[in-house]
Amino acid sequence: MKEKTTGWATTPPGERCLLLSVIRNKDDEWPANDSLQELARLVHALGGTVVQQQVLKQRAVQSSHYIGKGTAEILAGVIQEQQCDCVIFDDEMTPAQGRNLEAAFNCRVVDRTQVILDIFARHAKTREGILQIELALLNYQLPRLRRLWTHLERQTGGIGIRGGPGEKQMEVDRRRIKERITRIQKDLKDVRRHRQELRRGRKRHGWATAYLIGYTNAGKSTLLNALTEADVEVKDALFVTLDTTVRKVELPNQLPALISDTVGFINKLPHHLIEAFRATLEEVMEADVLVHVVDASCEQVEEQISAVHRVLDELGIGDRQTIMAMNKMDTPMGAMQAERLSKMHRLAVPISAKTGEGLPNLLALLADQLRSSFRERYLRIPFAEAQKQAAIHTHGTVLEQGTGPSGILMHVRMQEAMSGRYAAYEITQTVYDEEKSKVDGEYNA
Ligand SMILES: Nc1nc2c(ncn2[C@@H]2O[C@H](COP(=O)(O)OP(=O)(O)OP(=O)(O)O)[C@@H](O)[C@H]2O)c(=O)[nH]1
Ligand SMILES: [Mg+2]
Incomplete structure (x- = not known):
């Protein structure tokens, strides 16, 4: 499938890149x-070529250049x-x-954040995803x-830059960006309101919700496809999925x-991204169980x-x-580490x-956890409030x-x-059974 691009990605494919990581002490070398x-x-996911990668040891933080001048x-x-x-640095640096x-x-310098943002920009597909990444x-x-201006200026023609940028032009751009940010925030609010309604609908119908979370490329989409009829794209690449897919699962x-x-x-993970994807992530936060x-x-x-x-x-x-879920x-x-980690x-x-393999065990565990996030209750609704029955049918099973x-x-x-709002009607199972037995028959399952 050809990837749609949003057009904002700033790393052109085919660039020759030097990757650098700056560490402050020797112990950090391996993680670096x-x-x-x-x-x-x-x-690579962006189509760039890595010419060389290097870890630099720098004792003190160099505020002007991030690394020492020498x-x-x-x-x-x-x-x-x-x-x-x-040149790509593995950490976020200041604009200066x-x-x-x-x-x-005398070449372009970007940081890890920019690279991740670029990948997200390439992979976003839904309206909400595209707005969030923009x-x-x-x-x-x-x-x-x-x-950005200095960089564009250095390039020779072809990108529609007329004359030098100048402070004034930069001000115009800054204002435009701010206006666009306000516009997107407004659009996102509308998209999210719609999503929230869908979510409330599902809750009202008593659906339990589980979310697959995890590191990129861990196999979340493969697992969703295996557990449901979903047909989510699976690929050995980073950040293939940006949008949420919801499916029914048989427990x-x-x-x-x-x-x-x-x-x-x-x-x-860049903080800007966490902020922009907060709405998507809020859904995760509301889930009954996380996998x-x-x-x-x-x-x-x-x-x-x-x-x-x-x-x-x-x-x-x-x-x-x-x-x-210790996958692969x-x-x-995978077999060795899955067993060791599962014990921990x-x-x-x-x-x-x-x-x-192991999916029936996972489903059993999931069912167990979800069941404990739901509670069975016994309610007695006074005849005068009989109309409440309809709401209860939508709020639970x-x-x-x-x-x-x-x-x-x-x-x-x-x-x-959900059940908090019916606390006033709650009775114990004993009372329920007693009252039930006082009336002949008429119980329907
Ligand atoms: N060997 C093996 N490979 C797996 C398994 N599950 C997933 N994979 C592979 O791992 C890669 C990533 O799988 P995805 O399902 O796309 O991973 P993801 O977590 O959805 O990744 P992103 O959406 O990019 O964050 C693919 O090449 C899958 O074929 C597994 O159980 N065993
Ligand atoms: Mg995925």
């Missing part, structure tokens, strides 16, 4: 290397020799540092406008449940698990009880979304209903959140 490896995958000079030589079009480095290197990009670009206890696949996480899909075949599995936890923390749901157990490394977590199962001596008796299953 792993992280650079991942950055290289991100750059180091910058040496690197400038490498860049020229290797004919690099672009980027500007200074571009001057020193918002993140504009917020990221606003303080970097001066650099062993027949609890009506929906399961969703959504955007993946990554180490150093954390883990790529157990990956050597950095523990780092990936921690990175996911960090994002959950940032969303304020770090303490949510989560089922861990069909591979030798209370709610964990080794699975293979690809072969289907009515397991049994009949007429008692002093009101309508209902045995229901409802989400905790």
Whole structure:
């Protein structure tokens, strides 16, 4: 399938890139290397060529250039020799540092955040996804406008820049971007209102909801496809899924449940993106149960698990009880690590979304967790309020209903959140059974 592009991505395919990571002490070297490896995958996903990757040890933080001036000079030589079009840093730098480095290197300088934003821009498909990523990009670009201009100026023609930028033109641009941000925020509000209505509808019908979360490329979409009739795109690449897909899932206890696949996480996920995707992520936050899909075949599995936890923390749901699905157990490394990790977590199962192994166990665990997020209640609705019955039928599943001596008796299953509003009508099971037995028959299941 040809990828749609939103047109904002700023990394042109085919660029020759030098990847750099700056560390402050030697212990960070290994994580830095792993992280650079991942950055290289991100750059490949954009069609870039990685010419060289290097970890730089810099003791003190250099505020003007992010790296020392001497180091910058040496690197400038490498860049020229290797004919690099672009230098990519593995961490986010300030707009001023980027500007200074571009001057020193005489080529484009971007950071990991920009690369991730670019990938998101390429992969967004739905209206909401496209609006969200445009918002993140504009917020990221606003303080970097001066650099963008310098860069465009350096390029020779062909991109519609008339004359030098000048402060005035930059002001015009800044205002335009701000106006566009306001417009997008308004559009997003409308899209979200619609989504919220859908969500409320599902809740009203008593659907339990589970969300598949996890590191990008962990196998979330493969698992969703394996558990439901979904036909979500699966690919060995980062950030293939950006939009949420919701599907019905058949659970062993027949609890009506929906399961969703959504955007993946990554180490150093840009804050602008978390902010822009907050609405998507809010849905995740409201789920009854989270299933954390883990790529157990990956050597950095523990780092990936921690990175996911960090994002959950940032969303304020770090303490949510989560089922861990240790995926890719069909591979030798996956089998070994899935078993080891499953022993370390209370709610964990080794699975293979690809072969289907372990999926019945996962479904059983899911059903169990969802059941405990729902509660069975016994209600007595006074005859004078009989009209309440209709609402109860939409807010939960009515397991049994009949007429008692002093009101309508209902045995229901409802989400905790929903059941609060019927607390006044709640009676104990003993009272329910007594009242039920006072009236002959008439109970319908
Ligand atoms: N061997 C093996 N590969 C798997 C398994 N599950 C998924 N994969 C592969 O892992 C890659 C990523 O799978 P996806 O389902 O696209 O992963 P995702 O978590 O949805 O990724 P993003 O949407 O990009 O965040 C694909 O190449 C899948 O074929 C599994 O159980 N075993
Ligand atoms: Mg996916």
